[in-house]
Amino acid sequence: MKVLVPVKRVIDYNVKVRVKSDGSGVDLxxxxxxxxxxxxxxxxxxxxxxEAGKAEEVVAVSIGVKQSQETLRTALAMGADRAIxxxxxxxxxxxxxxxxxxxxxxxxxxxxxxxxxxxxxxAIDNDMNAxxxxxxxxxxxxxxxxxSELDIEGDSATVTxxxxxxxxxxxxxxxxxxxxxxxxxxxxxxxxxxIMKAKKKxxxxxxxxxxGVDTAPRLEIVKTSEPETRKAGEIVGSVDELVAKLKExxxx
Amino acid sequence: MQFGPTEEQQxxxxxxxxxxxxxxxxxxxxxERTGEVPAELAEAxxxxxxxxGFYACNFPEEVGGAGLSxxxxxxxxxxxxxxxxxxxxxxxxxxxxxxxxxxEQRERYLLPAVRGERMDALAMTEPGAGSDVRGxxxxxxxxGGDWVLNGTKHFISGAEHxxxxxxxxxxxxxxxxxGKKKRITTFLVDRGTPGxxxxxxxxSVSHRGxxxxxxxxxxxxxxxxxxxxxxxxxxxxxxxxxxxTRITVATMSVGRAxxxxxxxxxxxxxxxxxxxxxxxxxxxxxxxxxxxxEIDAADWLxxxxxxxxxxxxxxxxxxxSAKLYSSEMLARVTDAALQxxxxxxxxxxxxxxxxxxxxxxxxxxxxxxxxxRHIISRDLLRPLGA
Numbered sequence: 173m174k175v176l177v178p179v180k181r182v183i184d185y186n187v188k189v190r191v192k193s194d195g196s197g198v199d200l201x202x203x204x205x206x207x208x209x210x211x212x213x214x215x216x217x218x219x220x221x222x223e224a225g226k227a228e229e230v231v232a233v234s235i236g237v238k239q240s241q242e243t244l245r246t247a248l249a250m251g252a253d254r255a256i257x258x259x260x261x262x263x264x265x266x267x268x269x270x271x272x273x274x275x276x277x278x279x280x281x282x283x284x285x286x287x288x289x290x291x292x293x294x295a296i297d298n299d300m301n302a303x304x305x306x307x308x309x310x311x312x313x314x315x316x317x318x319x320s321e322l323d324i325e326g327d328s329a330t331v332t333x334x335x336x337x338x339x340x341x342x343x344x345x346x347x348x349x350x351x352x353x354x355x356x357x358x359x360x361x362x363x364x365x366x367i368m369k370a371k372k373k374x375x376x377x378x379x380x381x382x383x384g385v386d387t388a389p390r391l392e393i394v395k396t397s398e399p400e401t402r403k404a405g406e407i408v409g410s411v412d413e414l415v416a417k418l419k420e421x422x423x424x
Numbered sequence: 425m426q427f428g429p430t431e432e433q434q435x436x437x438x439x440x441x442x443x444x445x446x447x448x449x450x451x452x453x454x455x456e457r458t459g460e461v462p463a464e465l466a467e468a469x470x471x472x473x474x475x476x477g478f479y480a481c482n483f484p485e486e487v488g489g490a491g492l493s494x495x496x497x498x499x500x501x502x503x504x505x506x507x508x509x510x511x512x513x514x515x516x517x518x519x520x521x522x523x524x525x526x527x528e529q530r531e532r533y534l535l536p537a538v539r540g541e542r543m544d545a546l547a548m549t550e551p552g553a554g555s556d557v558r559g560x561x562x563x564x565x566x567x568g569g570d571w572v573l574n575g576t577k578h579f580i581s582g583a584e585h586x587x588x589x590x591x592x593x594x595x596x597x598x599x600x601x602x603g604k605k606k607r608i609t610t611f612l613v614d615r616g617t618p619g620x621x622x623x624x625x626x627x628s629v630s631h632r633g634x635x636x637x638x639x640x641x642x643x644x645x646x647x648x649x650x651x652x653x654x655x656x657x658x659x660x661x662x663x664x665x666x667x668x669t670r671i672t673v674a675t676m677s678v679g680r681a682x683x684x685x686x687x688x689x690x691x692x693x694x695x696x697x698x699x700x701x702x703x704x705x706x707x708x709x710x711x712x713x714x715x716x717x718e719i720d721a722a723d724w725l726x727x728x729x730x731x732x733x734x735x736x737x738x739x740x741x742x743x744x745s746a747k748l749y750s751s752e753m754l755a756r757v758t759d760a761a762l763q764x765x766x767x768x769x770x771x772x773x774x775x776x777x778x779x780x781x782x783x784x785x786x787x788x789x790x791x792x793x794x795x796x797r798h799i800i801s802r803d804l805l806r807p808l809g810a
Contacts, residue, residue, distance in 0.1 A: 186445075188690075206438070242431065249435055361443055364477035364490045367435045 173287035174229045175218040177252065178277055179211040181236055181243040182297040195395050198297070200264045207243045209359075210292025212250075214352045216359040217322060218290050219251040226324050227288070229253050233280055235273050237261050241375065248370040249362035255373070256280065260380035260387045267298060272380070272387040274306035279383035281311060286347070288329075293318050293351040304351035314344035320355040427724075433499055436492075440478070440503035443515070447472060448507035455510050455633040456778055466585070469514040470540055479516045480538040482668075483523070487530075488538040498675045498730040502723070505679025509782070510633030513582060517672075518544050521590060521665035524610075524653045533588060533612055545586035546669075547577040547639055548662075555795050557662075558606045562641065563594045569648065571595075573611070573619070573641040579789070583622050583637035588614045591639070592658050608658030612650045619644030630785035632778075667733070669790045670743050674726040674750040677786050681719045681750075681757045684779045688715065688761035695764075708764060715757050722750040741803040748796035751786035758783040 183189060184204040192199045207215075221227040232247035233256040234240040244255035258276055260268050281289065294301035308315035316322075316331030320339065323330040324346070333340045334353045362370075380387045408414045418424040429437060447469055455461055473479045482497045483489025492500065504512040518537040522544065525534040536542040553559040562575025573593055583589060589612075596607040613620055625636035653661040692703030692712055702708045726746040732739035758780040762769035769776040787793045 242434070245431055245435060246438075249439075361472070361476045362435060362439045363475070364436070364439075364481055364492075366477075367432055367439065368490075370435065371432060 173221075173227045174231060174284065175221060175227045176277075176281065176284060176286035176289045177211070177214050177218050177230060177232050177247065178273070178289070178291045178303070179215065179232050179234050179240075179243050179247050180208040180292070180295045180297075181205050181234065181240040182208045182295050185209055185296060191396050191398050195397060197265055197393060197396050205239070205243075205264075207246050208292050208295045208297075210294060210296070210352060210354070212292075212359040213354070213356050214290040214292050215247050215250050215252060216357045217352060218288075219360075220357065221288075221324065222251070231256065231284060231286065233258065233277070235260050235268055235276050235380070237264050237266070239264070241377075244375055245370050246362060248373045248375070249367045250360060251366060253373065255375040257375060257377045258380060258383070259377065267389075268380075268387050269389055269391060270300050270302035270306055271390065272385055273303050274310055275385045276380055276383050276387075277303070277307050278310040279385065281307075288324070288347060289313075289349045291349070291351050293353050304349050308349040311347075311349070314346070314348040315350075316342060316344050316348060317351045318353040319350050320353050322350060322352075322356065429499065433496055436496060437499050437503055439476070440500050441506070443472070443476075443478075444503055444507040444512070448511045451511060452508040452775065452778075455508055456772075456775075459627075459632045459635075461510050461514075461633055465511075466514045469511060470516060473515045474540045479540045480518050482517050482520055483538050487523070487534060494671070494730040494733040495727060498671060498727055501672055501675040502679040502726075505676030506683040508633065509631045509676075510635075513585070513634060516540050516543070519546050519590060519665070520668045521546070521610075521652070521661060524661055524665065525612075528649070529612065529652070542587040543582070543585050545580055545582035545589045545637075547580045547583070547589050547591045549579045550576060551578055555792055557592070558608070560592070560594050560606065560608070562591075564609060564611065564646070565595075567645070571611070571646045571648070571650070573613075573644040573646060575641050577639040577641075578625055579636045580622075580625070580639055581634060581636055581789075583639060584624075584635045586615060586622075588612055589622075589639065590652060591641075592662070593641075595656055595658075607656040608662075609655050610652040610658045610661045611646055612652050613644070613646065617644055617646070628785065629781045631782050667740065667743050670747040670796075671726065671730055671733075673786055673790045674722070674729070674743075674746040677750040677754040677783075678719065678723045678726055680779060680782070681715075681722070681754045684758055684761045684776070685715055685719055687774075687776065688712065688757075688764045691764050702764070711760050711764065715760055718753045719757060722746070722753040725749055741800050744791070744796040744799040744803075747791065748793050748800070751783075752793060754783045754786055 183200060184206045187204050190199045215232065218230040222230055230252040231254055232244050232252040234244050235258045238259050241257050244257055248255055291304045304317060305315060318334045319331045320334045321332035327346045328343055329346055329348055330341060330343050331350060333342060408417060451465060477490055481490035481492050481500060485491035504515055522534045522537055537544050548557060550560050550562055552561060562577060564571040564573045591611045591613050592608055593611060594606045595609040598605045598607060619642045621640045623638050625638045628636060689712060692708050693701050695702050703712060729739055729742040729746040732742055762776050762780050765776050768774060
């Protein structure tokens with residue numbers, strides 16, 4: 173079985189996000205970028221499937237600016253076998269919307285014929301949480317979202333889903349699209365030998381036009397703003413004082 | 425000329441940075457408080473480092489290392505420099521001097537050290553012999569076919585965890601036109617060798633948990649097989665290999681300075697006094713400007729010295745400059761950062777005071793600033809006959 177893992181280049185989770193002064197989005201110039209953490213979990217899971225003998229090949233794919241190549245190299249350094257870069261934007265501030273990404277991925281699936289797509293449940297930049305689901309709709313494949321456990325046996329997969337208030341276990345038919353959640357695994361560090369090998373692994377470069385997909389945005393971003401700053405708290409001396417303050421604030 | 429890492433080098437930097445942030449940072453406060461590294465934690469760091477193939481990455485591939493260039497290894501150590509030395513010690517980097525091992529010494533010392541099975545430490549300094557290495561009184565004399573060692577070494581970092589120590593001792597004296605000169609030989613001494621004991625050293629304000637130990641040799645008997653390199657060839661061994669520790673100090677100083685700087689920068693941008701961020705006051709803003717300028721200068725100076733080693737160019741003076749400037753830069757940067765944090769910077773609720781204390785030793789160990797200046801000036805003046 174071949175596993176396809178879409179990975180997105182996003183602002184690094186350690187970077188303090190700054191909104192552009194005109195409110196048109198987040199400033200990404202000269203900011204550290206890295207692989208979407210949920211996608212890292214997906215890459216890790218794919219590599220584990222390969223190590224367990226349940227997958228033969230792990231193919232990472234990224235859609236975005238040319239620099240997404242670095243993100244793919246990271247996937248290769250973690251242990252993916254090869255990578256496909258689909259250049260769909262010149263400007264780092266151009267975000268390709270989930271539907272366009274899903275359409276391109278559908279075309280990649282038609283070409284590559286994987287038995288499983290493992291993707292992050294969402295990217296930490298826009299938190300859309302849509303690509304996996306849209307891809308399942310376009311392909312007509314089964315979908316298992318928010319996976320915290322995945323077990324593949326023959327032509328079916330058991331997926332434990334993190335749903336509101338608990339876990340739900342479902343059994344789905346392969347091929348499938350599985351979107352992964354935080355607790356599925358702990359991604360490994362790229363090993364030094366794999367880092368050195370990453371450059372020798374194949375990385376194909378294509379464009380969105382090669383797949384005939386129009387990536388023009390369908391959504392208009394009206395405004396981006398900083399979250400409201402938290403107001404300073406207050407330290408109280410006793411439970412009585414706390415109760416009094418809560419009453420004062422109308423919370424009790 | 426090319427100023428910038430390759431894709432692989434950037435990945436190395438990113439991976440080590442993440443390792444330090446994830447595996448080292450969370451444990452620093454505890455190590456600082458107790459002055460100890462719990463054995464399980466040390467083992468966990470070490471085994472993760474072995475797993476990822478970074479252990480002994482400064483060694484060539486033919487002995488099981490990763491074969492990184494000096495430049496690449498400098499990038500690794502720069503990122504390690506961000507973390508507590510007590511903990512990054514277990515991100516194993518055996519002394520490259522072990523490459524001098526020959527014959528069965530390779531099986532007993534070099535290869536197990538590279539595999540992470542045996543840890544090493546280096547012992548040169550004595551209470552009466554710091555910068556003046558030839559002033560050492562720790563000695564070995566012939567007795568039958570063996571050597572008998574007597575004397576004391578102190579300030580021996582890493583000895584606490586070492587399975588064997590690389591020890592420099594005097595093995596004779598020559599009369600030279602400039603007076604008597606000690607001959608020095610390098611020995612490999614296993615922990616547990618009769619007549620050899622390792623005990624706790626002093627409490628240092630710098631790098632708590634990265635202990636300095638005292639070694640005592642009391643009629644410690646060693647066969648010829650324990651000599652590393654040639655008998656009386658200790659200086660040759662030192663000159664060939666000991667440059668590495670100076671680059672280590674330089675790179676780690678740069679890494680730590682960058683960590684401190686990021687905190688100081690955030691503080692300058694966020695801390696408000698007199699109704700505005702303190703960074704808006706030139707007194708603080710200019711301080712920030714000077715800090716980053718010096719950090720970048722030290723970074724490039726150090727990487728350039730490592731690059732020269734890779735090119736096979738003479739690098740002794742450049743390494744001395746890198747060690748001198750980076751360690752002194754770190755002192756200025758940590759001091760300025762502390763000033764930006766004000767009173768809170770001195771409290772152990774924040775790591776700033778620790779960085780400030782840790783910085784002090786960098787100007788002393790592995791060749792004081794004065795010794796580095798001596799190396800640099802001698803390198804320039806001696807060819808001119810001065």
